[in-house]
Amino acid sequence: MSRRWSIAGQLFALQVLVVTLLVVAGMVGAVLLARTDVRTAARERVLAVAEAVAHSPDVATALRSASPASRLQPYAEATRQATGTDFVVVMAPDRTRYSHPNPDRIGQPFVGEIGPALAGRAFTTVNVGTLGESVRAVAPVRDADGEVVGLVSVGITTEAINRKLLAQAPALLAATAAALALAAAGSWLLSRRLRRQTHGLGPAQITRMYEYYDAVLHSVREGLVVLTPDRRVALVNDEARRLLGLAGTSLAQDRRVTELGLPPAVTELIVSGRPAHDEPVIAGDRMLVANQRETTFHGRAAGTVLTLRDHTELRTLASELDSVRGLTEALQAQAHESANRLHTVLTMVELGRTEEAVRLATAELSLAQQLTDRVVGAVTEPALAALLLGKSARAGERGVDLTVDPGSRLDGHPLPIGDLLTVVGNLVDNALEAVAGTTPPRRVRVHLGATEAEVTVQVTDNGPGLDPSQVTEAFRRGWSTKSPGRGLGLALVGQVVARYGGTVEVTRPAEGGTLFSVRLPIPGRSTVPGQPADQGRAADQGQAADQGQAAEPGDPTGPEQAAAAPEVGR
CATH class of the missing domain: 3.30.450.20 (PAS domain)
Incomplete structure (x- = not known):
């Protein structure tokens, strides 16, 4: 050939x-x-x-x-x-x-x-x-x-x-030869430079490579951003535009990253230029997993490649799976504990101490039934009620007193159950993590409320409290007080809040700890001042105050406010 x-x-x-x-x-x-x-x-x-x-x-x-x-x-x-x-x-x-x-x-x-x-x-x-x-x-x-x-x-x-x-011919021939040699040398230098730039490829190879690469870039289901060494955008494929909200093909090309209005977490990662491996970043209402590394060619820096994968649904499903797993483990623990108590009661009966056995059995049943009745009576959604029961059992194993506010009430399906599980489950998990390792008593309180216009979720703990300077970062980057970059619970909560245009408020009760108040507007309904929505909010504040929780910012009768997070998604 x-x-x-x-x-x-x-x-x-x-x-x-x-x-x-x-x-x-x-x-x-x-x-x-x-x-x-x-x-x-x-x-x-x-x-x-x-x-x-x-x-x-x-x-x-x-x-x-x-x-x-x-x-x-x-x-x-x-x-x-x-x-x-x-x-x-x-x-x-x-x-x-x-x-x-x-x-x-x-x-x-x-x-x-x-x-x-x-x-x-x-x-x-x-x-x-x-x-x-x-x-x-x-x-x-x-x-x-x-x-x-x-x-x-x-x-x-x-x-x-x-x-x-x-x-005159010799001089003319000499001038002609010099001109030919100079032109040939210039052509050779130009072809040498072009050979370096095209890596010695022929037209057919470059055409085929362009067609293949173009097809791959438009069809791959992973966001790809290629940047020049001076942090200008060289290439953005279709999936990256979708994930980052970049509309228009020509708007992103050959512009600096800081001029594109990318999500802060993505901009910070690109500008830093640091290597990243499966690093979670928040982009609007999406949870993305980013990988970034610098590319070189013949020892020379050729730019940076950033890949993005959408893990929003996967993270949500993982959170729900964790809730179900926790409930399963709690049921297993309760079954084991119930078996021990049943053996104790049977042994006491065999020993003839029947009255004491009855008192022991009824006392345990009363406590369990009281918790179940309170949760089921307040929350008619089976999945959410099961989540709270499971969290209560897990809290009990950790030595934490988790209670559901008697004034809580959530009937029907005001919002998709998946979003409610994400908000309640992650806020409770965050509270349990906050009180872990602290001296007893360890308490976590949950309040659920709903009006015709919005759903309210309040979770209070008596842990060390969240530093005001950490509030914004906690919701943006999936930050954890245990180790930076570990937790994603609050980030998922922030996504749900942003999706509904709701608000998150973080306050510090007078006795210490942290109060997270999440309000999610019900789609298709509006809150009008003076209507039941305001009344429900006042009632929620009163109930929170009765149980030692902090009132929301702006309440003159509430305890001292430590920090208030900005509205998420607004």
């Missing part, structure tokens, strides 16, 4: 061919121009010599003498040698020569045109005479009365002109 030429090789060959043709054409043009210039110079020269001889008084006097040839031949030869011409012929009007470089031609008729000179006008022409083809001039010789008494013809042979032209 024959080796295919690269683009650089084809360009070099084409340039060499074009340059060679141009140089050859230029050389031919230069030769023709030089030939014309030499002929023009010869015409002017012979005409000047002919007119000078014709106007010489000695020539007119010699033409009237008895022996013109004897007087004119020496004069003509001296003039010919002095002017460097090939012949100076003085003749009578009837063409009889009185002088000639070849003395044998004297007395013979002149060969060539003389008509204009006989009419009294000097002229130049190219004729073939006894010395061959020549450029000649013929001028009239006049007497004192102005009558033409003779003619003077001065000429330079074409052979002499060609010899003079050939004398």
